[in-house]
Amino acid sequence: xxxxxxxxxxxxxxxxxxxxxxxxxxxxxxxxxxxxxxxxxxxxxxxxxxxxxxxxxxxxxxxxxxxxxxxxxxxxxxxxxxxxxxxxxxxxxxxxxxxxxxxxxxxxxxxxxxxxxxxxxxxxxxxxxxxxxxxxxxxxxxxxxxxxxxxxxxxxxxxxxxxxxxxxxxxxxxxxxxxxxxxxxxxxxxxxxxxxxxxxxxxxxxxxxxxxxxxxxxxxxxxxxxxxxxxxxxxxxxxxxxxxxxxxxxxxxxxxxxxx
Ligand SMILES: Nc1ncnc2c1ncn2[C@@H]1O[C@H](COP(=O)(O)OP(=O)(O)OP(=O)(O)O)[C@@H](O)[C@H]1O
Numbered sequence: 274x275x276x277x278x279x280x281x282x283x284x285x286x287x288x289x290x291x292x293x294x295x296x297x298x299x300x301x302x303x304x305x306x307x308x309x310x311x312x313x314x315x316x317x318x319x320x321x322x323x324x325x326x327x328x329x330x331x332x333x334x335x336x337x338x339x340x341x342x343x344x345x346x347x348x349x350x351x352x353x354x355x356x357x358x359x360x361x362x363x364x365x366x367x368x369x370x371x372x373x374x375x376x377x378x379x380x381x382x383x384x385x386x387x388x389x390x391x392x393x394x395x396x397x398x399x400x401x402x403x404x405x406x407x408x409x410x411x412x413x414x415x416x417x418x419x420x421x422x423x424x425x426x427x428x429x430x431x432x433x434x435x436x437x438x439x440x441x442x443x444x445x446x447x448x449x450x451x452x453x454x455x456x457x458x459x460x461x462x463x464x465x466x467x468x469x470x471x472x473x474x475x476x477x478x479x480x481x482x483x484x485x486x487x488x489x490x491x492x493x494x495x496x497x498x499x500x501x502x503x504x505x506x507x508x509x510x511x512x513x514x515x516x517x518x519x520x521x522x523x524x525x526x527x528x529x530x531x532x533x
Pocket of ligand 1: 297300302320321322323324325326327328329340
């Protein structure tokens with residue numbers, strides 16, 4: 274593995290992003306982003322609507338490749354390897370999973386939703402799939418609720434259950450990074466708190482990057498927070514510092530609600 278630049282307190286960052294620029298046609302959506310995302314931490318992206326948070330998140334597993342007229346320049350390394358030049362998109366998306374804003378289970382049974390990814394990657398033995406399904410549902414803290422409904426349609430679950438099922442589906446292929454794009458914005462407070470608890474448990478094993486509009490959520494669960502504005506990353510620091518003593522006036526205005 275190629276040696277990447279170490280971060281201040283040692284270790285290699287999970288993602289090393291250097292001078293990343295993204296254009297949608299003539300629109301400059303990400304402007305010169307530099308950032309190192311650490312392993313086993315939760316990194317939160319905050320900022321007003323349209324500032325580029327989702328665009329940046331999707332760049333990390335090359336979901337933007339599918340958009341017409343997109344131009345991406347700069348470097349994104351995962352464990353020291355360039356995700357555009359040294360990795361194919363399938364391998365990347367296996368290693369970097371994603372959970373979306375709206376729970377999006379397939380119109381299949383609970384079991385088949387979770388087994389979907391492993392089957393694509395060639396696992397067909399029933400005993401092995403059973404084990405993966407149970408492990409993933411347990412990790413997503415939903416096994417007890419669903420163990421007697423494995424053959425029922427996932428579409429019959431509540432929104433909060435569907436979102437934890439989608440987490441289980443992501444976990445089933447054992448990714449290293451989980452990208453979460455406003456995963457709780459469609460959920461009630463109890464389901465939200467379950468997803469937050471889950472994210473905090475999962476960071477022991479995974480690296481988590483979450484886009485959230487909810488600043489309390491970023492403050493509650495993330496280790497580091499990045500504030501975006503108009504395609505720029507204005508500030509990136511330990512979450513406590515960003516919220517208690519932001520360095521940039523624009524961050525301060527945003528977190529104190531004076532932005533406008
Ligand atoms: N496929 C696309 N084609 C053209 N422009 C796009 C596309 N996707 C996003 N944009 C534009 O890029 C900018 C950043 O969008 P993005 O969705 O990344 O913002 P965001 O910070 O995640 O917003 P929100 O918080 O509302 O989800 C916006 O101005 C948006 O209109």
